[in-house]
Amino acid sequence: MKHKINLNVNGEKHSIEVESHHTLLYAIREILHLTGTKKGCGEGECGACTVIMDGVPVRSCLVLAVEADGKDITTIEGIAKDGKLTKVQEAFIEAGAIQCGFCTPGFIVAIEALLKKKKNPKRSEIIEALGGHLCRCTGYEAILKAIEKISK
Amino acid sequence: MKKFDYFRPQSLKELFSIYDENSAILAGGTDLLVDLRSGKKSFNKVIDIKGIEEFYGIRKANAGVEIGACETFSNILNSKILNKFTALKQAAGCMGCYEIRNRATIGGNICNSSPGCETGVVLSVYEATVNVCGKNGKRKVPFEEFCVGVNKTSLKRGEVVLSIFIPEIKNSKSFYSRISRTQGMDLACWNGAILVINPENPRRRKIRMSFGTVAPTPFRDKEVEKNLSNKKLTQKDIDMAFEEICKKISPRASSLRATPEEKKLAIKNFMNDILGNLP
Ligand SMILES: Cc1cc2nc3c(=O)[nH]c(=O)nc-3n(C[C@H](O)[C@H](O)[C@H](O)COP(=O)(O)OP(=O)(O)OC[C@H]3O[C@@H](n4cnc5c(N)ncnc54)[C@H](O)[C@@H]3O)c2cc1C
Ligand code: FES
Ligand code: FES
Numbered sequence: 001m002k003h004k005i006n007l008n009v010n011g012e013k014h015s016i017e018v019e020s021h022h023t024l025l026y027a028i029r030e031i032l033h034l035t036g037t038k039k040g041c042g043e044g045e046c047g048a049c050t051v052i053m054d055g056v057p058v059r060s061c062l063v064l065a066v067e068a069d070g071k072d073i074t075t076i077e078g079i080a081k082d083g084k085l086t087k088v089q090e091a092f093i094e095a096g097a098i099q100c101g102f103c104t105p106g107f108i109v110a111i112e113a114l115l116k117k118k119k120n121p122k123r124s125e126i127i128e129a130l131g132g133h134l135c136r137c138t139g140y141e142a143i144l145k146a147i148e149k150i151s152k
Numbered sequence: 153m154k155k156f157d158y159f160r161p162q163s164l165k166e167l168f169s170i171y172d173e174n175s176a177i178l179a180g181g182t183d184l185l186v187d188l189r190s191g192k193k194s195f196n197k198v199i200d201i202k203g204i205e206e207f208y209g210i211r212k213a214n215a216g217v218e219i220g221a222c223e224t225f226s227n228i229l230n231s232k233i234l235n236k237f238t239a240l241k242q243a244a245g246c247m248g249c250y251e252i253r254n255r256a257t258i259g260g261n262i263c264n265s266s267p268g269c270e271t272g273v274v275l276s277v278y279e280a281t282v283n284v285c286g287k288n289g290k291r292k293v294p295f296e297e298f299c300v301g302v303n304k305t306s307l308k309r310g311e312v313v314l315s316i317f318i319p320e321i322k323n324s325k326s327f328y329s330r331i332s333r334t335q336g337m338d339l340a341c342w343n344g345a346i347l348v349i350n351p352e353n354p355r356r357r358k359i360r361m362s363f364g365t366v367a368p369t370p371f372r373d374k375e376v377e378k379n380l381s382n383k384k385l386t387q388k389d390i391d392m393a394f395e396e397i398c399k400k401i402s403p404r405a406s407s408l409r410a411t412p413e414e415k416k417l418a419i420k421n422f423m424n425d426i427l428g429n430l431p
Contacts, residue, residue, distance in 0.1 A: 001157040020158035020198065023185070043186045044252060045337070056226075056254045062185050063255070064178075066158050067200060110250070132249025132337040 005069035009034065010078025018065040024058075025049045027065035028075060036076035036105050040134070047133035050106040051075050057113040057129075076105035079112055088112055088150055095146035099137035107133050107143065111150065123151040153189050160200040167204060168287040171310055175199050179207075179222055180255035182248070183264040206285075206314055207259065210234065216319040218283070221259025221312070225270075226250075228258060237318060239277070239326035239345045243270045246330050249337040259313045265299045266339075268365040268409075272299060273345040274328060276362035276370040280318045286311040299369040324349045329422045330364075333409065340364060341410035342418045346426045354384040354431065361423070366401035366415050373400060380427065390427050394420050 001020045006013065009032060016031050028037050028051065040048035042061045049060045052074040079086055085093075088111045098104050107130060114121055114129045121129075126147045135143060156176075161167040171177075175197040178184055187193040201207055207222035210231045217233055228234060228244040235241070247253055247261075247270045261271045262282065280295040287310055295316075300306050307313070330343035342365045349358040359380040362370045376393045383389070397419060403412040410418075 003158065019155065021153040021155050021188075023153075043189060044182055044248075047249075047251065050251055057251045058254055059251045062181050064158060064181065064185070064198075064200075066160075067181075067202075129250050132251060 003066045003069070005066055007032075007068060008072045010074055020064070020066060022065040023061055024051070024053075024063040024065050024068045024073075025060035027068070028060060028073070034075050034077050038102055038105055040102070045132075045134070046103070047106040047110065047130075048103055050109045050133070052109060052113045052116075055113075055116065057110050074109070074112075076109055079108060086112065088115070088146075091146040091149040092143075095142050095149060097138060097142040097146040103133060103135040103137075107135070111147075121151060123147060126151055153185075154191070154194045156188070156195055156198050158198050158200065160203045162203050164204060164206055164285065167199065167201065167312070168310065170197065171199060171312075172197070173309060177201055177263070177312055179257040179260040179263075180224065182252055182256045183260060201312065209315075213317060216317055218315050218317050219258055220315050222257050223259075225253035225256050225258070225261075229253065236320060237274075237278070237326065239274045239328040239347070240271070240318070242328035243274050243330075243343070243345070246270060246328075246332075246340070252337070258316060262295075262298060262316070263305055263307070263313060265301075265303055265305050265369070267302055267368055268330075268340040268343055270330075270340065270343065272370040273343055273362040273364045274326070275316065275318065276372055277326065277345045277347040277360040278318045278321070279360075280316055282313055283315045283317060284311050285314045290314070292317075296372070301368045321347065321349055323351075325351050327422075327426050329418070329425075331410065331414075331418050339409070341407075342366070342415045344419060344422050346422070348426070348430065352431055355382055357381055357383075357430070359427070363397070363401070363415075363419055365407070365409070366403045366412075366419070371397075371401055373397060385427055385430060387428065390423055393427075394423055 006015050028034050038048035040046035044059045044062045050057050051060045054071050176195040178198050178200045208220040210219050225244045225247045261269050275295045282293045282298045284291050326347045328345050330340040332338035344363045347360040350356045359377050362372045376396050403415045
């Protein structure tokens with residue numbers, strides 16, 4: 001069954017056709033070609049596919065594309081405004097919190113979603129928000145360093 | 153994922169007109185989509201119930217609270233009305249991770265009915281009631297009759313869970329505990345809830361305890377609870393109760409998450425921690 005859906009992605013309106021069984025992750029990557037959002041496990045465990053939907057971070061591999069009809073979506077591509085990196089992105093770069101970079105969009109998007117809700121989150125609150133994000137390269141130390149910078 | 157057709161009814165009437173034996177109800181999708189993707193389940197129709205207002209609301213209802221089936225764990229955590237239900241709040245806080253809690257619903261949690269599901273032991277000690285609705289009307293199911301096995305509920309074909317009623321128990325305290333393999337996100341290897349009524353008054357005190365992952369559904373033993381109630385407890389009482397529970401539970405030795413011994417130790421520690429510190 002095909003559905004015509006409207007998505008507002010990173011401030012841009014898109015009208016696309018999806019199948020019932022397509023996930024939001026599939027629509028973002030394969031239809032809109034926004035490949036910054038990653039597919040890791042495809043079953044909610046790793047956090048690589050995290051996007052912000054109507055203000056809250058969700059795992060786009062566990063949302064059907066049709067369920068997102070009419071919603072505002074922010075992906076990693078929509079985080080930096082006018083080519084200017086955010087405080088979070090800068091902190092990740094400075095702390096060397098990126099190796100292969102596969103997990104990074106998920107981490108950044110999750111922290112940005114938290115910052116939208118709370119201006120100056122504590123270190124512990126950031127860590128709580130990242131509880132379900134896996135990184136296989138950095139050993140988390142550098143990511144924790146980036147978090148120190150953000151929570152200062 | 154195998155193909156299916158997606159429907160999003162706007163009313164219960166519309167829902168029941170399309171809900172047939174080859175349909176799955178979709179709430180937060182955090183169990184269903186995983187099962188559809190792995191091929192563990194397949195259906196011709198997936199019916200999203202999130203457009204129907206009867207599945208929402210966290211409200212005071214005669215001598216308790218009613219939580220709509222589609223309320224998410226994040227909403228439960230943020231609800232002031234639920235502040236008194238300590239064990240429920242604790243369980244909601246342990247559940248999955250932030251993004252999962254934003255989608256996962258309490259209705260989906262009990263309908264999936266996994267042996268260590270976060271809300272199972274809590275609803276069990278509170279003796280919650282599940283409000284069920286089908287084409288031909290509504291019925292109330294005591295929570296202890298709702299979960300009947302691993303991933304099995306007593307819902308009849310064509311029925312859905314509308315809401316869950318949790319009675320407010322005056323002068324009571326509730327506690328939740330769980331163990332998992334990692335500190336970050338992991339399903340509970342074991343979980344438990346204890347409710348103590350009149351905690352300060354041993355002679356009028358009542359104890360309720362429920363444990364997850366040690367039987368197909370949350371495990372309660374009312375006989376043991378009776379022996380622990382209405383008296384000042386000694387360590388011997390607690391030890392005897394623990395021995396009795398160990399005889400009756402059936403944790404699977406093949407579980408990858410925790411051995412039967414680890415689960416028994418968790419029960420023992422939890423009981424000592426809570427019951428051992430009562431006046
Ligand atoms: C990464 C990850 C981590 C997780 N961690 C935890 C955890 O720590 N603790 C835990 O308990 N669970 C955990 N889960 C499992 C899952 O998130 C929960 O069981 C959740 O509460 C399911 O709710 P849902 O709304 O997503 O359900 P869905 O997936 O939408 O539905 C689950 C089942 O219930 C049925 N259903 C849903 N709502 C209704 C209704 N109102 N009436 C009738 N049937 C209905 C569906 O048809 C389906 O069979 C985790 C899952 C993932 C992917
Ligand atoms: S790809 Fe979605 S959580 Fe791993
Ligand atoms: S940097 Fe490679 S997975 Fe995190």
